[in-house]
Amino acid sequence: MPSQAKTADRYREVRSRIEDAAVRGGHSPEGIHLVAVTKNASIAQVRELIELGHGDFGEGRMQHFLQFAAQIEEFQERHRELGPSDALVPDAVRWHFIGHLQRNKVKRILPLTRLVHSVDSLRLAEEIQACPLQRETPSEVLIQVNTSGERGKYGIAPAAVTHLIDQMDTMMNIRIRGLMCMAPFGEDPEDSRRVFQRTRELFDELKSSAIIGEGFDILSMGMSNDFEVAVECGANVVRVGTSIFGPPAEPEEDAKATASSGS
Numbered sequence: 001m002p003s004q005a006k007t008a009d010r011y012r013e014v015r016s017r018i019e020d021a022a023v024r025g026g027h028s029p030e031g032i033h034l035v036a037v038t039k040n041a042s043i044a045q046v047r048e049l050i051e052l053g054h055g056d057f058g059e060g061r062m063q064h065f066l067q068f069a070a071q072i073e074e075f076q077e078r079h080r081e082l083g084p085s086d087a088l089v090p091d092a093v094r095w096h097f098i099g100h101l102q103r104n105k106v107k108r109i110l111p112l113t114r115l116v117h118s119v120d121s122l123r124l125a126e127e128i129q130a131c132p133l134q135r136e137t138p139s140e141v142l143i144q145v146n147t148s149g150e151r152g153k154y155g156i157a158p159a160a161v162t163h164l165i166d167q168m169d170t171m172m173n174i175r176i177r178g179l180m181c182m183a184p185f186g187e188d189p190e191d192s193r194r195v196f197q198r199t200r201e202l203f204d205e206l207k208s209s210a211i212i213g214e215g216f217d218i219l220s221m222g223m224s225n226d227f228e229v230a231v232e233c234g235a236n237v238v239r240v241g242t243s244i245f246g247p248p249a250e251p252e253e254d255a256k257a258t259a260s261s262g263s
């Protein structure tokens, strides 16, 4: 199908743009992880990426997340039955929860999630801490920082991050792996640079401070419009949707297409 070929091409292009940006910023390209954001993706596109060997996917909407996670698990099962000829299909697909996480959704999301990118309050952290998991290892999370100070945006103020991390110090079921931020949406990716740089500075400060435990090493920033700037500024996780899967389908266009094909 032509649309699938496009997905693979766009995916490869995003990867090579990440590599170029890493080199420009003086970072090792191997150290940068791409999370493919599925919010506008079809399940066929997700499967195609998995067949290319891609393993990290991000979603922020509860229903979509649960539906995709279940369907992909089935797909993985079938591939496992086919055996070692499917070497390119990764054994484990890792789901990242990148959206605003409501406390009453924690119990359903957590068991399916490798990394929660969006912890931004003590109450949410407490809910995660209290969530009984079937596994021995703690839940891994990032603290979402509202570096730009935009009102109405999720994330905790930079000045409050240290205090939150301090308060989470005794939560044995949680491991804080780093920070996540979103730049305000703008036409010019250069507008994001200031926000990414500030977040990088905060990340470095925390890393060298005494309040941080081991494994604080993930800086998640950069989306379709600004992931190259983010990589230059030191992001080691970027979350890219539209540049891989294409723009969201226009409902009106769909309706028109259906109407005209019927006549």
Ligand SMILES: *Cc1c(COP(=O)(O)O)cnc(C)c1O
Binding pocket: 037, 039, 060, 098, 099, 182, 222, 223, 224, 225, 239, 240, 241, 242, 243
């Ligand atoms: C949608 C979304 C992305 C990906 O955005 P694109 O512009 O489609 O690449 C990344 N991070 C978060 C938190 C998102 O909600």
